[in-house]
Amino acid sequence: VKFEVTILGCGSATPTITRKPTAQVVNVREHYFLFDCGEGTQVELRRNNIKFQRINQKFIRHLHGDHFSGLLGVISSIHLLGRTTPLQVFGPPGLEDIVLLQLKLSHSYLSYALEFVALEFDGSQIIYENEQLSISRLPLKHSVPCNGFLLREKPKQKNILKEKLTAYQIPIAAISSIKDGGDFTTEDGRTIPNKELTKERAKSYSYAFCSDTAYTEHLIPLLKDVDVLYHESTFLEAMRDRAKATKHSTAKDAAEIASKAGVKQLVLGHYSARYKTTEEFLEEALPIFENTILGHEGKVIRLY
Amino acid sequence: VKFEVTILGCGSATPTITRKPTAQVVNVREHYFLFDCGEGTQVELRRNNIKFQRINQKFIRHLHGDHFSGLLGVISSIHLLGRTTPLQVFGPPGLEDIVLLQLKLSHSYLSYALEFVALEFDGSQIIYENEQLSISRLPLKHSVPCNGFLLREKPKQKNILKEKLTAYQIPIAAISSIKDGGDFTTEDGRTIPNKELTKERAKSYSYAFCSDTAYTEHLIPLLKDVDVLYHESTFLEAMRDRAKATKHSTAKDAAEIASKAGVKQLVLGHYSARYKTTEEFLEEALPIFENTILGHEGKVIRLY
Numbered sequence: 001v002k003f004e005v006t007i008l009g010c011g012s013a014t015p016t017i018t019r020k021p022t023a024q025v026v027n028v029r030e031h032y033f034l035f036d037c038g039e040g041t042q043v044e045l046r047r048n049n050i051k052f053q054r055i056n057q058k059f060i061r062h063l064h065g066d067h068f069s070g071l072l073g074v075i076s077s078i079h080l081l082g083r084t085t086p087l088q089v090f091g092p093p094g095l096e097d098i099v100l101l102q103l104k105l106s107h108s109y110l111s112y113a114l115e116f117v118a119l120e121f122d123g124s125q126i127i128y129e130n131e132q133l134s135i136s137r138l139p140l141k142h143s144v145p146c147n148g149f150l151l152r153e154k155p156k157q158k159n160i161l162k163e164k165l166t167a168y169q170i171p172i173a174a175i176s177s178i179k180d181g182g183d184f185t186t187e188d189g190r191t192i193p194n195k196e197l198t199k200e201r202a203k204s205y206s207y208a209f210c211s212d213t214a215y216t217e218h219l220i221p222l223l224k225d226v227d228v229l230y231h232e233s234t235f236l237e238a239m240r241d242r243a244k245a246t247k248h249s250t251a252k253d254a255a256e257i258a259s260k261a262g263v264k265q266l267v268l269g270h271y272s273a274r275y276k277t278t279e280e281f282l283e284e285a286l287p288i289f290e291n292t293i294l295g296h297e298g299k300v301i302r303l304y
Numbered sequence: 305v306k307f308e309v310t311i312l313g314c315g316s317a318t319p320t321i322t323r324k325p326t327a328q329v330v331n332v333r334e335h336y337f338l339f340d341c342g343e344g345t346q347v348e349l350r351r352n353n354i355k356f357q358r359i360n361q362k363f364i365r366h367l368h369g370d371h372f373s374g375l376l377g378v379i380s381s382i383h384l385l386g387r388t389t390p391l392q393v394f395g396p397p398g399l400e401d402i403v404l405l406q407l408k409l410s411h412s413y414l415s416y417a418l419e420f421v422a423l424e425f426d427g428s429q430i431i432y433e434n435e436q437l438s439i440s441r442l443p444l445k446h447s448v449p450c451n452g453f454l455l456r457e458k459p460k461q462k463n464i465l466k467e468k469l470t471a472y473q474i475p476i477a478a479i480s481s482i483k484d485g486g487d488f489t490t491e492d493g494r495t496i497p498n499k500e501l502t503k504e505r506a507k508s509y510s511y512a513f514c515s516d517t518a519y520t521e522h523l524i525p526l527l528k529d530v531d532v533l534y535h536e537s538t539f540l541e542a543m544r545d546r547a548k549a550t551k552h553s554t555a556k557d558a559a560e561i562a563s564k565a566g567v568k569q570l571v572l573g574h575y576s577a578r579y580k581t582t583e584e585f586l587e588e589a590l591p592i593f594e595n596t597i598l599g600h601e602g603k604v605i606r607l608y
Contacts, residue, residue, distance in 0.1 A: 014381045017351050021377075039377045040344040047321050063410040065376045072369045073325075073343045077318045094409035101405060105398035106367040107448045144411045 003028045003153070003205050003303040005228065008044035010269030010295040012212075012234050012248075013066045015039065019273060020297050021066045024230070025050050026151060026207060028133055034058040034074075035149055035209050041070035042077050048298060052078050053085070057128060059135070060091030062146035062212070068095065072102050079110045086113040090127055092145065093118040121145040124222050129154075138222055140213035143247045148213065150222065153204035164197045205303040208263075211270045214243070215253035223261035227303055230295060231257055232270035233281050239272075248272075251281040255288035269295030307332045307457070307509050307607040309532065312348035314573030314599040316516075316538050316552075317370045319343065323577060324601050325370045328534070329354050330455060330511060332437055338362040338378075339453055339513050345374035346381050352602060356382050357389070361432060363439070364395030366450035366516070372399065376406050383414045390417040394431055396449065397422040425449040428526050433458075442526055444517035447551045452517065454526065457508035468501045509607040512567075515574045518547070519557035527565035531607055534599060535561055536574035537585050543576075552576075555585040559592035573599030 004027050009020025021038025025045070032055045034041075045052055052074065060068045068091065078087070089095065096116035103110070119127060119137055128135040131154070138148035157179035164170065168186055170178070178184055181201075184192045208223055211232035223229055234248035243250050251268055258266035266289050268281050275281075278294050285292040293301075308331050313324030325342025329349070336359045338345075349356055356378065364372045372395065382391070393399065400420035407414070423431060423441055432439040435458070442452035461483035468474065472490055474482070482488055485505075488496045512527055515536035527533055538552035547554050555572055562570035570593050572585050579585075582598050589596040597605075 014384050015347055015377075017347055039374060040347065043319055043321055043344065063406075065380045065406065065410060065412075069373065069377050070343060073319075073373050076369045080318050092409075098402070098406055098409060102367075102369065102402055105396075105402060106369060108369075 001029055001304075003207075005207060005230070005267075005301040005303075006048050006050065007230075007267075007269065007295045007297060007299045007301070008041060008048060009038050009297055010271065010299075011066075012270050012272050013064065014273045015066070016273050018297065019271065020044055021069070022211060022270060023070065024209065025055070028151070028153065030054075031130065031132065032056070033135070033151070036061060036067045037070045037074060038066050039069035039073075042073045044297070045074075052081065053083055055087075056085060057088045057090065057135075059127075059149055060089065060095055061140075061148065062142065062144055063092050063094060063098075064144065064212070067212075068098075071095075072099060075099065075103075075110070075114065076108065079108075079112065083112045086115060088115045088117060088128075090117045090119055092121075092147075119147055121147060124150070138208065138210060139216075139218055140210060141216040141218075141247060142212045142214065146212055148208065148210040148219070150206065150208045150226070152206040155204055156202045158194070158198035158201050160198050164192075168192060168197075170197075207303065210257075212248060214247040215249055215256065217257075217260070219257055220261045223257070223263055226261065226263045228265045228267060228301055229258055229261070229263040230267040230269060233268040233285070234270050234272050236275070236280055236284055251284040252288060255285035255292060258285075258289040258292070264291065265301075266292040267295045267299075267301060268292065305333055305608075307511075309511060309534070309571075309605040309607075310352050310354065311534075311571075311573065311599045311601060311603045311605070312345060312352060313342050313601055314575065314603075315370075316574050316576050317368070318577045319370070320577050322601065323575065324348055325373070326515060326574060327374065328513065329359070332455065332457065334358075335434065335436065336360070337439070337455070340365055340371045341374045341378060342370050343373035343377075346377045348601070349378075356385065357387055359391075360389060361392045361394065361439075363431075363453050364393065364399055365444075365452065366446065366448055367396050367398060367402075368448065368516070371516075372402075375399075376403060379403065379407075379414070379418065380412065383412075383416065387416045390419060392419045392421060392432075394421045394423055396425075396451075423451055425451060428454070442512065442514060443520075443522055444514060445520040445522070445551060446516045446518065450516055452512065452514040452523070454510065454512045454530070456510040459508055460506045462498070462502035462505045464502050468496075472496060472501075474501075511607065514561075516552055518551040519553055519560065521561075521564070523561055524565045527561065527567055530565065530567045532569045532571060532605055533562055533565070533567040534571040534573060537572040537589070538574050538576050540579070540584055540588055555588040556592060559589035559596060562589075562593040562596070568595065569605075570596040571599045571603075571605060572596065 011019030315323030
């Protein structure tokens with residue numbers, strides 16, 4: 001049982017041999033989500049030994065080519081590999097048109113159902129949820145409309161102390177409600193408070209993915225207490241003018257947001273191809289936010 | 305001065321870590337042409353140290369995603385790198401719609417002129433020429449309409465023998481016509497035949513690119529005496545049924561075409577991802593056509 005993020009790519013618009021376009025896989029207890037799908041994502045999935053077919057939801061943030069160019073490749077390959085499970089793609093209005101036009105002109109049909117969910121760009125809202133977690137979009141500040149994503153685990157069920165099961169002869173039918181925090185009433189009418197029956201509830205974790213965006217304080221309340229924040233840092237402060245012109249962040253910007261939102265850890269990424277090494281990004285962020293790490297291709301961030 | 309083909313990718317529909325989607329760069333005397341542009345082509349151009357900006361013509365054979373998915377990436381990256389030289393893209397009708405829709409929805413403008421030339425699929429015809437060469441399309445036999453390409457150098461100018469320049473006092477104004485094969489008339493009215501003035505004309509070379517296609521004898525007269533033929537071999541004979549169903553060739557098919565057309569050299573490629581190694585492709589082709597070599601990523605085929 002785990003919650004981990006695998007960075008497939010954290011380059012920016014022009015990829016290089018080592019710096020791949022943006023894509024990440026988030027695995028929460030064997031539910032796999034793909035955030036962005038830059039050119040070459042299918043090969044990076046292979047390189048990181050992540051099975052294509054396990055991914056049932058993909059989230060695309062905006063329609064700059066570096067964030068969705070790999071989508072058709074993945075859609076086609078999983079078809080060729082015999083997929084039958086439906087695939088949901090969450091992305092900006094227009095993404096569906098692009099994909100369907102390509103499929104039509106290439107005379108392709110798919111062996112599985114492909115469902116598009118068009119995302120708006122106004123504020124934050126839950127766009128997906130299952131029993132364990134929810135995913136919300138976050139409003140970013142970029143040259144074109146762009147969403148970030150916030151994945152939050154729901155409160156977890158409590159574990160019942162084994163000795164109490166026998167001591168109070170708890171029937172199976174009552175277990176689920178106790179795990180959800182309910183008290184238990186014995187056959188002879190006594191109410192046993194939940195906290196006597198259970199261990200403390202395991203912590204629920206959260207992960208936020210914010211790229212591409214300029215520094216924007218609108219994010220701060222939305223990122224409150226998030227465990228891990230991936231925030232783009234396309235530039236260093238020395239190129240503040242370029243960051244401003246292209247509506248991207250510097251490493252310092254990312255650290256300021258992390259600090260003001262009180263997140264637990266900051267991951268930097270989306271480095272401009274002009275930087276051959278990334279150590280300076282860390283040097284710039286650390287004085288402002290101590291628990292900062294550098295994202296890189298193949299990096300796995302384990303929340304638990 | 306050279307004529308060489310660099311194979312960026314010779315995998316088929318599902319790329320792997322080592323097998324890249326189809327793309328080739330042909331360099332004829334520093335004119336660069338890109339044949340196909342599979343996902344990840346821009347990274348493979350970098351890996352092979354080929355400058356993006358030197359390519360002014362791209363040729364796309366058909367609209368299966370594995371042959372054009374990298375196009376938007378290249379188009380965007382050369383814009384970001386400041387291109388101003390126009391780019392011509394030759395491809396099936398519909399390719400322009402796909403690219404323009406993506407550019408529109410991503411709010412992109414380009415710093416250079418992008419010109420599309422829609423290619424039909426009926427027979428062979430010259431689609432591009434400059435002073436040195438012509439490029440024709442070739443009719444292939446595939447599950448969707450698909451072209452191959454044939455690049456032929458034009459007859460080269462002859463080199464004038466230096467001692468004749470002084471012996472006959474040939475003026476500069478007369479040189480070009482002699483190089484083109486003309487005779488020379490001296491001031492006193494004598495006609496000097498061209499063959500006395502010049503070395504033998506240097507050979508003009510040709511290269512054909514045929515993928516994706518089933519075995520089709522329509523190609524044979526069109527490929528007559530071609531110097532190098534790249535012919536797909538997606539399968540081995542053991543999977544003849546699969547080759548037939550998907551309208552692809554086996555290594556034996558490719559060798560038969562090479563042999564019947566009398567080409568000088570055959571290059572195999574477009575191997576199905578199911579084959580981990582490619583030696584068997586060579587073993588199957590060699591008994592039928594001796595001068596066969598295996599294409600692979602990064603392979604450079606030098607015609608001169």
